[in-house]
Amino acid sequence: xxxxxxxxxxxxxxxxxxxxxxxxxxxxxEALQLGELSEQLGYILKRAQLKVFENFLRCMASLxxxxxxxxxxxxxxxxxxxxxxxxxxxxxxxxxxxxAMLDNLESRDLCARIRSTNxxxxxxxxLTDKGKAVLARARKLAATKHExxxxxxxxxxxxxxxxxxxxxxxxxx
Amino acid sequence: xxxxxxxxxxxxxxxxxxxxxxxxxxxxxEALQLGELSEQLGYILKRAQLKVFENFLRCMASLxxxxxxxxxxxxxxxxxxxxxxxxxxxxxxxxxxxxAMLDNLESRDLCARIRSTNxxxxxxxxLTDKGKAVLARARKLAATKHExxxxxxxxxxxxxxxxxxxxxxxxxx
DNA sequence: GAGATTTGATATGGTCCATAACAATTATCA
DNA sequence: TGATAATTGTTATGGACCATATCAAATCTC
Numbered sequence: 001x002x003x004x005x006x007x008x009x010x011x012x013x014x015x016x017x018x019x020x021x022x023x024x025x026x027x028x029x030e031a032l033q034l035g036e037l038s039e040q041l042g043y044i045l046k047r048a049q050l051k052v053f054e055n056f057l058r059c060m061a062s063l064x065x066x067x068x069x070x071x072x073x074x075x076x077x078x079x080x081x082x083x084x085x086x087x088x089x090x091x092x093x094x095x096x097x098x099x100a101m102l103d104n105l106e107s108r109d110l111c112a113r114i115r116s117t118n119x120x121x122x123x124x125x126x127l128t129d130k131g132k133a134v135l136a137r138a139r140k141l142a143a144t145k146h147e148x149x150x151x152x153x154x155x156x157x158x159x160x161x162x163x164x165x166x167x168x169x170x171x172x173x
Numbered sequence: 174x175x176x177x178x179x180x181x182x183x184x185x186x187x188x189x190x191x192x193x194x195x196x197x198x199x200x201x202x203e204a205l206q207l208g209e210l211s212e213q214l215g216y217i218l219k220r221a222q223l224k225v226f227e228n229f230l231r232c233m234a235s236l237x238x239x240x241x242x243x244x245x246x247x248x249x250x251x252x253x254x255x256x257x258x259x260x261x262x263x264x265x266x267x268x269x270x271x272x273a274m275l276d277n278l279e280s281r282d283l284c285a286r287i288r289s290t291n292x293x294x295x296x297x298x299x300l301t302d303k304g305k306a307v308l309a310r311a312r313k314l315a316a317t318k319h320e321x322x323x324x325x326x327x328x329x330x331x332x333x334x335x336x337x338x339x340x341x342x343x344x345x346x
Numbered sequence: 347g348a349g350a351t352t353t354g355a356t357a358t359g360g361t362c363c364a365t366a367a368c369a370a371t372t373a374t375c376a
Numbered sequence: 377t378g379a380t381a382a383t384t385g386t387t388a389t390g391g392a393c394c395a396t397a398t399c400a401a402a403t404c405t406c
Contacts (some may be wrong), residue, residue, distance in 0.1 A: 005254035035251035047343035078208035121384040292352040
């Protein structure tokens with residue numbers, strides 16, 4: 001499919017000076033026909049995902065947390081004592097790419113790497129006090145400003161049905 | 174959230190020599206707890222999207238079409254006589270990034286740029302005969318091998334409900 | 347006709363994703 | 377025990393995708 005961000009301003013000037021118009025009837029030449037595209041699963045799924053991430057970033061602007069970083073903090077808190085490989089692979093992140101991510105979180109004092117005494121190759125991951133505090137605030141922002149939008153948009157029952165279907169796709173498609 | 178591809182082999186050797194096991198009870202130390210993550214809209218949405226794209230690529234392997242390329246062919250066919258800017262912006266692709274994409278499709282003789290006689294700045298996009306033939310085959314593959322999976326997985330009614338909800342998110346979130 | 351705007355294009359930088367390779371450490375097992 | 381294999385975190389590197397600035401040619405505006 002396609003669908004990028006292009007978050008910028010859409011420059012939708014109301015512009016009474018509409019460019020195209022055959023002067024009489026002849027509908028607006030603008031606005032292409034999406035056709036089958038609007039029913040292509042991948043296309044609509046990607047567009048929805050971009051919108052959701054975009055909204056997430058706005059909601060977390062005060063904490064400067066990306067979706068990926070939020071998922072790391074959540075997983076480390078829920079699974080204390082795990083090493084980088086375990087956390088990364090659970091999230092679908094390759095170990096090499098997880099290094100820079102942790103460097104970032106650690107430099108902001110949100111989490112820490114601790115050399116394991118059992119296996120001195122591995123780094124045990126833990127949240128710092130600041131990390132726990134930030135996560136608590138992030139969790140609240142996500143719930144009230146982000147996830148709540150889904151209820152406003154779809155209603156509680158539909159929201160749950162949506163999550164269930166997406167989970168099924170994620171695990172069985 | 175996170176979620177990359179890491180499509181590779183998961184190397185799930187049945188391995189009777191399971192690594193962790195406290196010898197008695199003590200469940201498997203493997204498998205982390207996802208916790209709230211499994212209900213985070215963005216996380217599950219991204220994972221589902223990756224799975225769907227992955228499957229799409231497999232289904233289109235014989236035609237070597239990516240989701241983005243497929244969407245371009247669909248849109249050009251449905252909207253003959255449009256220029257690059259119109260097609261690109263409809264798909265959320267920035268014009269500079271659309272150039273290489275068209276170079277690719279054109280080099281494979283799937284579509285062609287035609288200098289407009291009205292406005293000699295713009296390139297009118299059309300599908301070549303080969304492009305139409307490939308699209309026809311792609312459309313069939315997508316319908317029978319890709320989209321059909323959704324029905325198998327969710328059922329017709331749920332599939333339609335899912336598409337509708339995603340569309341709503343894509344346009345109103 | 348001068349200046350602003352649009353179109354396709356190039357150059358460039360950022361982010362994310364994937365693979366190979368390496369040193370340190372640990373596991374295997376002959 | 378000791379040589380070899382495997383694992384962990386890491387670096388280096390390349391590819392794909394995304395975004396911005398800038399340009400020449402053509403068109404529009406007035």
